[in-house]
Amino acid sequence: MKKSIAALLLVLLLLGAAGTYLGANRDSIELWPWNKSMPFDGLSKAISDSQNNLFVIDNAKKTIHKLDSQGILQFSITSEVGKNGEVYRFNDMAVDDQGYLYTIRTLLDPYGIAVKSEQIVRYKPDGEFDRSLFTQEYSDSQTKRYRLGSLRNVQVHEGMVYFFNDEVKKLALYQTPTGNGTTADPQLVYSIKLPDNKYVSEADGYKPGDIYYSTRSGEIYRAYSDGRSELVYPLPGIDRTRRNFPESLHLDNQGRLIFIDFNSRMITRLDPKQPYVLEGLVDDEKAKANHVELAFDTTTSSIGPDDSLIIVESAQINRRLPDGTITPSITEAEFSQSTHNHEVFIWAIAVVAILLVLYAIKLIFFNLLQRRLPLMVKQIFILIPVIAFSMILLSTVIYNSFSQKMEEETFSELILLAKNGQNLVDGDKLESLTSPLDYKGTIYQSFRKKIQSVFENNARDDNQGFYKAVYKYENGVIYRILEDDDGMHMFNPFQQTPENQQVVLEGKTATGQWQDFSGEWRYAIAPILNSSGKIVGVFETSKNLDGILKHRQTVLNSIIRNIAFISVGLLLVLVLMTYVLLSSIRKLRNSVGEIAKGNWDAVVKINTRDEVSDLGDSVNTMAARIRDYITKVENFSQSYYRFVPQQFLRFLNKESILDVELGDQVEQHMSILIFNIRGFFQLSKRLSPEENFNFVNSFLKRFGPYIRKHEGLMNKYLGAGFMALFPNQTDDALLACVEMRKELDIYNEHRSKVGYPPIDFGIGLHKGPLRLGIIGEEKRLEGNVISDGVNLATMLEKMTEPLGASILITDSVVQTLEKPSDFQYRNLGLIQVEGIREPLHLFDVYQGDPDTIRTLKEKTKTLFEQAVTYYQVGRFYDAREAFLMVIKQNRQDKAAQLYFYMCDEYFQQGTTGEWNGTLSVS
Structure with missing residues (x-):
């Protein structure tokens, strides 16, 4: 049972981790793992940098991809969604020599229109967001x-970022440095006052005199430094009409103008020095000669650093090289091997997640539910999936039915609304519009005003998000006139479709759907008639599927919410019924469970006056008797634990004293502390036996708590002292020693103050292996420690007085300190102790000594340790002089005195052949 629950918890944890990872990489999981490339879908712009990397705006202006010169995808930047459902779109971009990318990011309403x-x-350069350089807000009071x-x-030139701002009556050029640390607001460079009744379409250039802009009425002007504008295109007598609208205007590296003429299906180059010479760079014929098909519908272009012309259509990119050659179409971005491996890994995680589910x-259903579980839990596990599946099935049927009906109602x-276009657009006035020169004229503005009065005066959500367009039908061609897209221009030819041909040829209303850079749309189109009944135009109303889906989602959320409420209600009713039916048994079970956990004060209270109530009374009687017995046992145990510490039992992995057996033992690595009162036997002779006991108990009561404070174990009392063990950090043991010395x-x-003489004690501390266990015989057991370290610590304590130390420690203690710098101690060198073959490397810890002693030892520490080093290498004269200097500063330094006498003896008489650099202490 426990294994199954643990496995289930682990599976849920792994599912949570997998879900989080897949959610963070949800874009990658949309790609099949065997796909090694990503086709373009909805291209709108492409530029190239000096390293021939290609930056493209794709996916309905939602994504920017960077491709290297081999067409390998380097990174993708995906647009965000606003906090209120608004959508971001990328409308333009430029790149500097360091690889920083600058984009115009536009925030649209949730319907992708305003x-x-x-x-x-x-x-x-790695695609990570850096910062925003400029923000333009559009309030309701401004022109929509x-x-x-x-x-x-x-655009980027000479370390500066330039961009134009269409301020309606004038065109402003701003600049800001590209430097990484620059945060200043863009500065106005140049302002161009537009000719009367002219509105900016596009602009290029950054030096006054070499700035060109096109207008919504189809002209191209050159702006001079004095603010004057000169018409460049179309000039009188030029072989173009007003229908030849220049779009995607750019300056090449020689200062020539390049634009697209959709009416002529041609990309044209115009040298301002020879304005009457129009050079056709790319048209259908030249494209086909290079085995390239161009649609000339949503085509854009840009100029590469190598003077190549980058041609972008909705699903392909081509280059026209300077020699006139058009390269084969690029229709997809290749994934790098690492990206492909990442996709495979993502799908592997998804497969693993399914297997985990x-x-x-x-x-x-096969492990837990077959085990012993509460009836309520079993019912929940079984009924929740059944109810959930039933409700999901019901909601799917309802939602599909509603969606179908909603789509029918939408059409x-x-x-x-499309038929109502006949009332909004006067067919005779529509016929009078002949060229882009009529943009924002009286007739144009009247059409816009009437349409807005119908579509934009209702604040209801389901009446918002409509896209409106007016087209003119003339000589078998449908031209754009007015629509909710400032990127489209008047008299731009609209492609023929079976639906719009049905309208202009048969006069019937048509419906359909299409997908463009802004999303998936449902539309209806109806004819516009003049006063003589002739079809002269088309009125379109359409709605983004995102808006429709928003309404569907609202309904779906309502269905899900209601179903959730119903499901929760049913579940609550079920739980309540089960609760009422099993309340008595549950009370009994809970009370018995509390008693089983050791809560002997728990009382079963059942007032149902039935068999369960009788059983509850019997349980209360049983619990009272057990409670009395347990109280006696616990009192006995608490008393015993004062003789055998609980830590001792834990080291032996025993839960209670009842589990201890003769021979139980365990090996540990601990710090061993021996504490003893100096001169106790002389002191005890002056005290009565009762006074002796009172003194020892009072003394141990004062110093014993320091052992427990630092997680030590009081192993045994030694009459005038005690032995303690520290199983954790060595620092704890040494800190206890220091604090006890300060307490002294x-x-x-x-x-x-009460006339008693002062006492002193010594402490020996060693760290090493020991065996802790139970010794004795069957009728008498005792916890004990067997270790050479105990004897060693005992000898250390005895040597504290002759060495003038209160705390002596071995090098094993020093080596295991985690923070040795927190303690004050000095090196006593190698000490030969009688009874121990190997010399001991000892240290004198004086941190807890009185201030005078501690200060003198700290002051002479360096000199003392240097003298010890001289002694160990046999430089007895130098050692003697150094120890003499120590003694002159600290006449109470017994260790220095002992070393001094030994140095003087060895210097005068020499050493024996067995001398090994140690100091003998008995």
Whole structure:
């Protein structure tokens, strides 16, 4: 049972970790593990840097990819979602020589239509967000913008970032340094006053006199340093009409203008020095000659550092090289081997997660439920999945039915609104619009005003998010006139589809759906007639599926919420019924469980006046008798623990004294402390036996707590002292020694106040292996410690007085200290003790000594230890002189005196052949 629960908890923990990891990498799991490339879908922009890396805006302006010169994907930057459901889109970008990427990031409303704000944002060379350079907010009082804000053409030149801001009546150029530490606001460089009734479409350049901008009415102007604008295109007599609208305007590296003419299906180059010469760089014929197919529908272009022309369509990228060659289409980004391996790993984690879910089900329904479990738990485990599955099935049926009905209602609503276009757009006035020169004219503004009055005056969520468009039908071609996209221009040809041909040829309303850079749409289109009944245009109303899904999600959330409430209600009813039926047994079980846990004061209270109540009374009687017996046993145990410490039992892995047997033993590595009162036997002769007992108990009561304070074990009392063991850190044992030595001064002060002579003690501390166990015979047992370390610690305590130390420790103690710098001690060298073959490396701990002694030892420590070193290598004269200097400063230093006499003897008489650098102490 415990293993199954532990396994289930481990599985749940692993599932949680796997779910967290998969959630953080949810974009990768959308790609199949065997895919080694990612096709482009919804391209809108591509640029190249000096290393021939390619940066592309893909996925309906939601993602920026970086590809190296081989087409290998380096990283992807994915747009975020605003806190209120707004969506971010990338509209332009530029890259500097250090690889920093600058983008125009536009925040749209949740329907992807109205612009809320724009930012110039910088990303690091690895694709990580760096900072925002500029923010443009759009309030309700400003002119409403659709899909495209006022910021234009971010560019990098000579260590500066430039960008244009369309301020309606004028065009402003701003700059800010590219430096990493720069945080200043962009500065205004140049402001261009626009000609009357002209509105900016695109702009390029950064030096006054070499700045060009196109207008929404189809012209290209050159801006001079004095603020004057000069028309460059189209000039009178040029072989182009007003329908040849210049789009995707750029300056190449020689200062020539390059733009796309969708009406002529051509990419054109214009040299301002020869404005009447229009050079066709790319058209259908030249593309086909290079085995390339161009659609010329959503095409954009940019200029590479090598003067190549980068041509971008919705699903492919081509380059026109300076020699006129058009490269084969790039339609996908290749994954690096590491990225592919990561995808495989993500899918492996997903497969493992599925297996873990199956294993969890097996544990619950085949392991746990077959074990002894509370009835309520079994019911919950069984009924919750059944109820959940039933509710999910029910919600799926309801949701699918609702979704189908909602989609039908959406199309019905769109058809109704599309037919209403005939009342909003006057067909005769629509016919009078002939070129982009009519942009924002009187007729154009009247159309916009009427449409807004119908669609934008209702604040209900389900009446928002509509996309409106007006098209003109002329000579078999459908032209864009007005729509909720400031990136589209008047008289841009619209591609023919079976649906719009049904409208313009048959006059019937049509519905359909399409997918573009802004999402998936449902639309309805209806004809616009002039006064003579002729079809002269098309009115479109459409709605982003995201908006429809938002309504569906609202309904689904409501269904799920109601089903959850119903499920919880049913579960509560079930639990309540089970609770009432089993309440008496549960009370009995809980009370008995408390008694079993040792809560002998627990009382069974059952008032049902039935068999369970009688059983409860019997349990209370039994518990009272057991309680009396346990009280006696516990009192006995508590008394015994004062003789045999609980720590001793824990070392032997015994829960109580009843489990101890003769011969139980365990080997440990501990610190052994021997504490003894000096001159106790002389002191005891002056005391009566009762006074002796009182003195020893009072003394041990004062110093014993320091052992327990530092997690030590009082092993046994030695008459005038005790032996203690420290199983944990050596620092604890030595700290206990120091604190006891400091306490001695306070204790002696109290003794002096009542006329008692002061006492002194010595402490020996050693760390090493020992065997702790039970000795004796069957009728008399005793816990004891057997170890050479005990004898060694005892000898150390005896040597404290001749060496003038209160605390003596061995090198095994010093070597195991975690913080040796926290203690004051000095090296006494190698000491030869009678009865021990090997010399001992001892240290004098004087940290707890009185201030005078501690200060003198600390002051002479370096000289003393140097003298010890001289002694050990046989330099007795130098050692004698050094020890003499120590004695002159500290006449009470017994260790220095002992060393001095030995140095003088060895210097005068020499050493024996057996001398090994040690100091003999008896």
